[in-house]
Amino acid sequence: MPAGRRSGVDGEQRRAQIVTAAQHAIATLGFEGFRVRDVAAQVGINIATLHYHFPTKEALIAAVVQQIVGNLDRVPYDPSADPRQVLTDHLGHILGRFDTEREQFLVLNELYxxxxxxxxxxxxxxxxxxxxxxxxxxxxxxxxxxxxxxxDLDPDAATALVIGFLKSLLFQYDLTPDRIQRTAAEILRAVEA
Amino acid sequence: MPAGRRSGVDGEQRRAQIVTAAQHAIATLGFEGFRVRDVAAQVGINIATLHYHFPTKEALIAAVVQQIVGNLDRVPYDPSADPRQVLTDHLGHILGRFDTEREQFLVLNELYxxxxxxxxxxxxxxxxxxxxxxxxxxxxxxxxxxxxxxxDLDPDAATALVIGFLKSLLFQYDLTPDRIQRTAAEILRAVEA
DNA sequence: GTTTGTCAATCAAGCACTTGATGGATACAG
DNA sequence: CTGTATCCATCAAGTGCTTGATTGACAAAC
Known part of the structure; x- marks a missing residue:
């Protein structure tokens, strides 16, 4: 592949490819083993081409951060809904995403x-x-x-407890799906009147 | 300082110095920025001397891991004690250590x-x-x-919940000491009959 | 005289980033 | 249409610096 423009992808697509590959690399090796040349190799482009799209390593990392954070959901709370159901749904939703989008959560772990x-x-x-x-x-x-x-429920404390538990799942290696489900159920029992 | 043996510290002390400096470096810069040269410089010795005591970077990291993990407490549970008091004490104990030994917890975060x-x-x-x-x-x-x-308390679930919350404190940057205390109190209310 | 601890100097490999050139695409002037 | 100027994306080949690890010598302790 000579120096000229050969590929069928435009700048935006290329940048998306690079960010995706970078996210994968961070999830696999952490920031410790994160190398821009490996990202370039995975995408199949020259290092200089990567640096054309992302001037520095930090700029590339920033793009990954933006993608991960931007992808987190911001659902507004419906005041007419049953709080117990909302809590149940929320726990199920996060636990589900934890299963299906593990790579993003691994990167989130590195980011924290x-x-x-x-x-x-x-x-x-x-x-x-x-x-x-x-x-x-x-x-x-x-x-x-x-x-x-x-x-006597303290909403601030309950919020911190639930968020803390969910965030801790990032590095609770020995927690089985069954135990996680039972813990979610325990949370519901713990707050109910 | 010529090549000969000059310092008043023996091998064991020297290794302890190195591990302490390494722990500090990891807490400050993470594994991402962890450099054996910096550790040697902080101790005030030559890189070759560090490599004499710890043949590889990984061996040094392993020593840090051993120190951190070995320092975690393994108190046996006294069955005659009041469970509420034991739980209260345990929460207070961990939260206290989290304050006084922050560096070790930062390294623990990196390790996870x-x-x-x-x-x-x-x-x-x-x-x-x-x-x-x-x-x-x-x-x-x-x-x-x-x-x-x-x-109807599920001991496995309650255990996972409490450990999860405590572990999550490692990267709950926005949690004030007051809110942490209130969350600990909420845990007690949530399990009581 | 062997072991232990230390240093100055050095190495090969790896790293992020740069340089200078090149080909295709696009638009516009004639 | 055709010529040409400009921009975009790309590459091969570096540049200079960093990094973990080695070598060989040397002195104090035992």
Whole structure:
């Protein structure tokens, strides 16, 4: 393949290919083993071509972060719905995504570790966690006020507990699907009146 | 400083110095930025000297892993104690350590991320988690059987939930100490009869 | 005199990134 | 249509620096 333009893909498609390959590489090797040349090789392009699309390694990583974070859901809470059902659905939804989109969660795991020493990244992750908490908290408030959840339930604490448990699944290697399901059921029993 | 033996420290002390410096480096920069040269510089020795004590980078990392994991507590459960008090104490104990020994927990965070792609390391971490679960589960069993905890409490699930929450503190950047305390209190209310 | 701990100097490999050139596509002038 | 100027995407071949590890010598301790 000579130097001229040969491939049938345009810039946007190419960048998407590169980001996908980068995400895969990070999920497989972590940031520790993340090499831009490997990404280029996987896409089948020259390193210089990759650097044409993403000037630096950090710019490529930023694109991966944006894709992962942008792909997290931001469903608004419907106040008329049954809080117990909403909570059940939410747990099931996250656990389902955890199964089907494992690669993204593996990268998210790496990102959280990196966030411990990268303030810019941490800001992004915190903003995301706050959006998650802002979704979940009203569910507990409504459930408590409607008398379906315990009267002494602390919505902030319950939110932190549920989010914490779900996030911890990223590195609970010894947790079987069965045990995860039973823990989700336990959460429901623990909050109910 | 000529080539001869000059320092007043013996091999064991030197190795301890190196491991401590390595732990600090990993906590600060992650495995991504972990360089044996930097460790040697921090200790104030030549790279060759470091390689004399730890033949490879991996051997040094293994020593750090051993120190961190070996330092985790393995307190046996006293069946005669009040399960509520044991749980309260355990939560307080872990949260306290989380404050005073943050560096070790930061490294632990890195280790869990690495465990996702290093089977040998994962085995160590899983064994450790199982020991932790084996400590906590009997507390819930006893509490339930004594009628102090809910009769429908699932000890396995409660164990997973508590361990998950505590592990998630490693990357819950937006959680204030106050909110953590309230979440610990919520855990107690959630299991009580 | 052997073992232990240390250093200066060095190496091969690996790394992100650059340079300079090239061919295809597109648009516009004549 | 045809010539040509311009832009996009690409590559081969580096550049300079970093990194884990080695070598060989040397001195103190035992």
């Amino acid at each position: 570790a990196r966030g411990g020493r990268d303030p810019e990244l941490r800001t992004i992750l915190v903003a995301n966690d706050e959006a998650w908490a802002d979704y979940l908290r009203p569910v507990f408030v409504a459930g408590r006020d409607q008398g379906r959840f315990r009267a | 991320a690495r465990g996702g792609r290093d089977p040998e390391l994962r085995t160590i971490l899983v064994a450790n988690d199982e020991a932790w679960a084996d400590y906590l589960r009997p507390v819930f069993v006893a509490g339930r059987d004594q009628g102090r905890f809910r009769a």
